[in-house]
Amino acid sequence: MKTLAIIGSQWGDEGKGKITDLLSEKCDIVVRYQGGNNAGHTIIVDGKKIVLHLIPSGILHAHSVAVIGHGVVFEPEAFQVELKKVADAGIVVTTKNLKISENVTVITSYNKLLDAARESQGSVKIGTTGKGIGPAYEDKIARRAIKLKDLFDLPTLKIKLARNLEEKETLFKHRYDIAFPSVDEEALRLFNLGKNIAPFMCDTFSYLDQAIIQNKKILFEGAQGILLDIDYGTYPYVTSSSTALGGVYTGAGIPESSVEEVLGITKAYTTRVGEGPFPTELFDSLGEEIQIKGHEFGATTGRKRRCGWLDLPLLKYAVKASNLTSIALTKLDILSGIKELKVCVAYEYEGKRIEVAYPGIDLTKATPIYKSMKPFTDNFADKLSIELEMYIKEIENFLGIPVGIIAFGPERKEIIFRKDYFEDDIQPELDLSSWGRQAGGLEGIYPQVDLEKLSRNNATTTKK
Numbered sequence: 068m069k070t071l072a073i074i075g076s077q078w079g080d081e082g083k084g085k086i087t088d089l090l091s092e093k094c095d096i097v098v099r100y101q102g103g104n105n106a107g108h109t110i111i112v113d114g115k116k117i118v119l120h121l122i123p124s125g126i127l128h129a130h131s132v133a134v135i136g137h138g139v140v141f142e143p144e145a146f147q148v149e150l151k152k153v154a155d156a157g158i159v160v161t162t163k164n165l166k167i168s169e170n171v172t173v174i175t176s177y178n179k180l181l182d183a184a185r186e187s188q189g190s191v192k193i194g195t196t197g198k199g200i201g202p203a204y205e206d207k208i209a210r211r212a213i214k215l216k217d218l219f220d221l222p223t224l225k226i227k228l229a230r231n232l233e234e235k236e237t238l239f240k241h242r243y244d245i246a247f248p249s250v251d252e253e254a255l256r257l258f259n260l261g262k263n264i265a266p267f268m269c270d271t272f273s274y275l276d277q278a279i280i281q282n283k284k285i286l287f288e289g290a291q292g293i294l295l296d297i298d299y300g301t302y303p304y305v306t307s308s309s310t311a312l313g314g315v316y317t318g319a320g321i322p323e324s325s326v327e328e329v330l331g332i333t334k335a336y337t338t339r340v341g342e343g344p345f346p347t348e349l350f351d352s353l354g355e356e357i358q359i360k361g362h363e364f365g366a367t368t369g370r371k372r373r374c375g376w377l378d379l380p381l382l383k384y385a386v387k388a389s390n391l392t393s394i395a396l397t398k399l400d401i402l403s404g405i406k407e408l409k410v411c412v413a414y415e416y417e418g419k420r421i422e423v424a425y426p427g428i429d430l431t432k433a434t435p436i437y438k439s440m441k442p443f444t445d446n447f448a449d450k451l452s453i454e455l456e457m458y459i460k461e462i463e464n465f466l467g468i469p470v471g472i473i474a475f476g477p478e479r480k481e482i483i484f485r486k487d488y489f490e491d492d493i494q495p496e497l498d499l500s501s502w503g504r505q506a507g508g509l510e511g512i513y514p515q516v517d518l519e520k521l522s523r524n525n526a527t528t529t530k531k
């Protein structure tokens with residue numbers, strides 16, 4: 068396998084940082100393709116905590132190149148701060164191991180001000196990270212965004228910024244009544260920041276195109292999770308980018324056939340920050356116990372994360388929405404020793420039992436149907452207990468894809484690979500007996516024979 072996408076399969080914070088870090092050790096290039104510094108990828112190296120928000124986790128390995136693709140929204144000041152933090156941690160960053168697309172959308176002060184004003188004064192609160200992510204993507208779609216390549220010519224930057232501010236000025240003055248920097252001030256600030264960033268600027272499309280031709284091993288590092296995707300997620304309580312698989316193609320700029328394996332990072336329970344529906348949320352002391360034991364505080368904002376049981380109907384939807392080929396089950400240590408263990412296997416919805424949470428379903432009206440599992444008390448030093456194996460099997464059988472990785476702590480060594488990514492694949496044993504038990508029965512077919520992939524491969528062969 069040469070290419071792999073790592074995608075959060077829930078509402079973010081699934082532990083993508085550590086898995087990306089470990090897998091990037093085996094590959095040549097690590098690419099961020101969407102989101103911005105709203106992400107917080109925590110990696111513990113020799114007991115030292117490093118939180119990366121914008122720079123791909125691959126930067127931690129001397130041999131791999133970190134690429135920020137054009138689908139990312141890029142905050143130049145936050146980038147400078149992070150660059151310094153990474154350098155202070157002893158990591159050497161050069162123009163050889165960090166490349167930023169000249170077409171990333173720049174997050175301006177105006178974007179951040181608008182995000183904050185809407186959250187504090189607007190009628191709908193999303194609970195954003197306040198980093199200006201949504202307004203920056205709005206500018207991109209409205210074709211008035213500032214791109215990284217615009218930062219280097221001051222007079223042109225001023226003209227573009229004036230256009231960019233035009234409508235926002237009315238909002239700042241008359242809707243929100245807040246102060247904002249003039250075009251001249253903002254242009255000069257961005258122009259000065261641009262000087263240090265210029266050397267990292269790169270035509271990342273061509274770079275990745277060449278890398279694929281040369282059979283390089285590439286990892287695509289997703290931020291947030293599928294349920295926060297602007298199209299697939301729990302709209303409007305989502306982020307503003309394509310966090311699902313589609314984001315890799317549009318945000319990194321690579322052809323669809325170039326992603327061979329899609330690894331969904333899945334927390335062994337569910338968490339969510341900010342507003343929005345959450346069917347399996349726990350409001351009792353158990354929810355609080357998981358929250359405290361799992362240190363469920365946002366890596367970017369420090370906010371408390373809401374906690375609940377694993378939601379298989381939502382996960383099944385995530386598998387379909389991003390064509391996940393395996394999952395990594397993280398934070399199993401947090402569930403170890405918990406006295407009660409449940410997993411949501413269906414919803415009762417409008418008098419029917421539903422096992423896949425398709426987007427048409429109003430999640431606020433879905434009542435979870437739980438299966439009680441035998442609690443486990445593993446310390447992960449020995450062989451996994453039967454109870455834990457059963458928990459894993461329950462998930463594999465339901466989703467129809469293997470659990471390729473299990474993680475049980477923040478340290479690099481607290482992990483078991485059941486599948487060998489970027490090497491010859493060792494297929495984990497999978498119990499096929501209960502596949503296809505779901506409505507329609509189709510789920511039972513495609514994990515064994517991926518008909519879609521088969522016809523895609525045939526199509527590629529024919530073209531050649």
Ligand code: IMP
Pocket residue numbers: 078079080105106107193194195196197198199200201290291295304305306307340341342
């Ligand atoms: P925004 O991305 O700052 O616009 O926030 C939109 C929604 O996505 C809010 O509910 C945030 O809490 C959530 N969100 C954004 N980034 C992350 C993340 O990295 N982890 C978890 N939630 C996130």
